[in-house]
Amino acid sequence: MIELTDITNTVNLQFGIVGYEFPDSKDDWCLLKVIVQQSGNRFEKTDPALEIADLHTLYNWFNDLSKSRLPSDAMLDFTEPCFSLAFISYKNQMVTISITLSCELKPDFCFDASYDLQNDWTIAFELSKYNLVRILENLKQWIEKYPSRI
Template sequence: MALELRASHGHSLRLDIVGYQFPDGTVDSLNWLLLRFTVQVPGQEPWTKVDPSLETRELLSLARWFEGMGDANMRGHRPSIFFTEPNLSFSLVPVKGGKRRLRVHLDAESRPPWAPPRGQGVYSNAWVEFPLEELDSKALAHWAREEHARFPPRESPWD
């Protein structure tokens, strides 16, 4: 099951969880997931990359974050979510008219080749954006929960 985001201004992002980074359950990185990013922005060739970018438990955090994103008041909702690896993060950014956009940041190994040079500050300057009114936060949360069910945390035999 893929997460597909499309914006009327031409940005698109598809995230597919390909599988566990180490399907045999070897080494201490049992719960890293391989994500396939497919990104399109106007004027650039589509770009695809596969990299271990999330741990299984981080999918539940992402599901809760997506659920809170749909709350109009955003009470108690963090404006951004980061993960162990800096490859992927999400933030809500204000735009004119009191509206917001979901910004998906791509960095480190998941930084597109056409992205501008690495900027200063907390966020990557490589991102795709989606007007919040064009998204279904419940569907996004459902995707994260479904993927967590497909790829549950695995316990180490050394624990």
């Protein structure tokens, strides 16, 4: 699982691939597990939100950020619109991104911080080189564990 704490240090987000949606099929949909915690609130959901190819896209996106390069797409979204990412800035050796959770992965409680919410949860994170290395390690493990079956 990838675990991140937001820039306000009040929201903890964990996410990881926990299997194929249909283990006995040639389908390439992965089950994405998301856990969001803030104060006493906790939301946990598993949803077929990413395809195997999306894992490679995520790896390349974070790999660019880890090498202080702009990713090919500042905004990264997928077929299922419930999990998306955006590059915000690079400053003082820290990369700032946002992750938006919506639809099936939208937590069922409201932020208790000063976030400006509309329909989706958008959470900002500052990532150090260490964070980026850990994210890439997790993505590489998922890619190896869940190869394309098509």
